[in-house]
Amino acid sequence: MGRPRTPLLDRERITTTALELVDSQGEFSVPQIARRLGVQTGSVYHHVDGRDGIVELLRERVAEAIDATTLDLRPWDRALAAWARSYRAAFAAHPRAIPMLMTSPVRAPRVLAQYERAVDLLLDAGFPLPDVMPVLTALENVVLGSALDLAAPETMWEIADTAATPRLAEALAAVAGHRADRAFDIALEGFLGDARRRLADA
Known part of the structure; x- marks a missing residue:
């Protein structure tokens, strides 16, 4: 099978999902992001430098x-x-x-x-x-x-x-x-x- 046209996971999708969680509940967790994106929690860590890295992605996005x-x-x-x-x-x-x-x-x-x-x-x-x-x-x-x-x-x-x-x-x-x-x-x-x-x- 060929690769999917849209990657399952990248920093943009992680940031968007984290910001959606923060906007709705004031907080996020890496497992929550993984569940929303339909991937394993460990997969998220392959793209970001832990929770602190996601916070900085959120800062850049805002x-x-x-x-x-x-x-x-x-x-x-x-x-x-x-x-x-x-x-x-x-x-x-x-x-x-x-x-x-x-x-x-x-x-x-x-x-x-x-x-x-x-x-x-x-x-x-x-x-x-x-x-x-x-x-x-x-x-x-x-x-x-x-x-x-x-x-x-x-x-x-x-x-x-x-x-x-x-x-x-x-x-x-x-x-x-x-x-x-x-x-x-x-x-x-x-x-x-x-x-x-x-x-x-x-």
């Missing part, structure tokens, strides 16, 4: 949706704002992957290359070297927190008795537009304002 060309914009704050919005959209599409990806070291070369561009942007703008990674980490905190918020219900506060919390009820009723989007705009502008002040004081 990060593919981030528009790294935004980091070529100028001035630097315009570039960071555009990158942050693209970054947020990419992770908002897979919010259950965030805890897994943000609690494991970044090793994927293509993702590291994007961070390299972000570091270049900040250094070229004049940020002191010791401030660069704290600034980028702070931006990630804003972005990823907001990406999770996008997956939350629009109404996060359910008030049974408005008489008990009348000011909260008024504040909720006064929100115009999408709460998570407005909150992200406020947080991003606050971050950028602080970063501008730090750069001016450098």
Whole structure:
């Protein structure tokens, strides 16, 4: 018999299956991937470097949706704002992957290359070297927190008795537009304002 036209197993299919599992249940296991693909668990390990290797494939897959060309914009704050919005959209599409990806070291070369561009942007703008990674980490905190918020219900506060919390009820009723989007705009502008002040004081 000849070989099948479509390989039973490759890194792309493993990544797709792992991401489907994460999107549906927030986690994956190698045996689950093998069962879905109709192969033995050991066969999966022939294509990836264990579970950590699959996590990095997931990171690369999610990060593919981030528009790294935004980091070529100028001035630097315009570039960071555009990158942050693209970054947020990419992770908002897979919010259950965030805890897994943000609690494991970044090793994927293509993702590291994007961070390299972000570091270049900040250094070229004049940020002191010791401030660069704290600034980028702070931006990630804003972005990823907001990406999770996008997956939350629009109404996060359910008030049974408005008489008990009348000011909260008024504040909720006064929100115009999408709460998570407005909150992200406020947080991003606050971050950028602080970063501008730090750069001016450098």
